[in-house]
Amino acid sequence: MYKFDFPLFYKIQDMQVIVETLGEREQSYDEFTASLPADDCRYAIFDFNFVAGESKTCFIAWSPKTARIRTKMIYASSNDRFKRELEGIQVEVHATDLTEMSLDGIRRYIN
Template identity: 25%
Template sequence: MSGDIRVDDSCISAFQELKAKRDINTVIYRVSDNLETVIFDFKGNLTHDELLKALPADEPRYVLHDLHFATADGSRQEKIVLISWCPAGTKAQERIAHSFGCSTLRNLLDGVHVYVQAADLSDMEYAALVSQAS
């Protein structure tokens, strides 16, 4: 594996939709079966609990999520979070491809405020995401 993971144009389009229109709050991507391209998987409006249920227990994903929260002083905040979901049971070759894909996405997605690496659901708890975004 060379480290060059392509990102399908549909991924950028879905990100632009999340960023501009705000009709959706979550976009999920994955690495293609041949481990060469990041591809679009899902977009929609998900509650935090629905987001957790949408993540496969044994396959990596990239999640863009428009996180809404209140700071300690009570002011409302909104930040786009890129989550690298790579559960512990992921095969080595998939883990490597996922890592390369994440680097490529980070370089392409202008407007992402927070990057989170998650290996289990505790890393994805709402309070943990807010803590990283604050």
């Protein structure tokens, strides 16, 4: 099983999911979303603090509308297999644009 710190960005390279970058633990949500590529898919994990002292580990499947169709298909078909390798995922979000990942949108998944 993978162990992870927060936030993490994963990409598929040579048909394997690899860690692309490890962000700062104190990174803001806006900095996190700004780190997502505008025209390529990614998986991301973010520790979302929604109430003081409480957090949920969110898995983001990022597939922007501008990404290549083949890339979207590869990420979609690898999604479930990859998630099974992770521990502690409490919230899952599939997003094609940043409005689907707004803080209010994430809170809807949590509640």
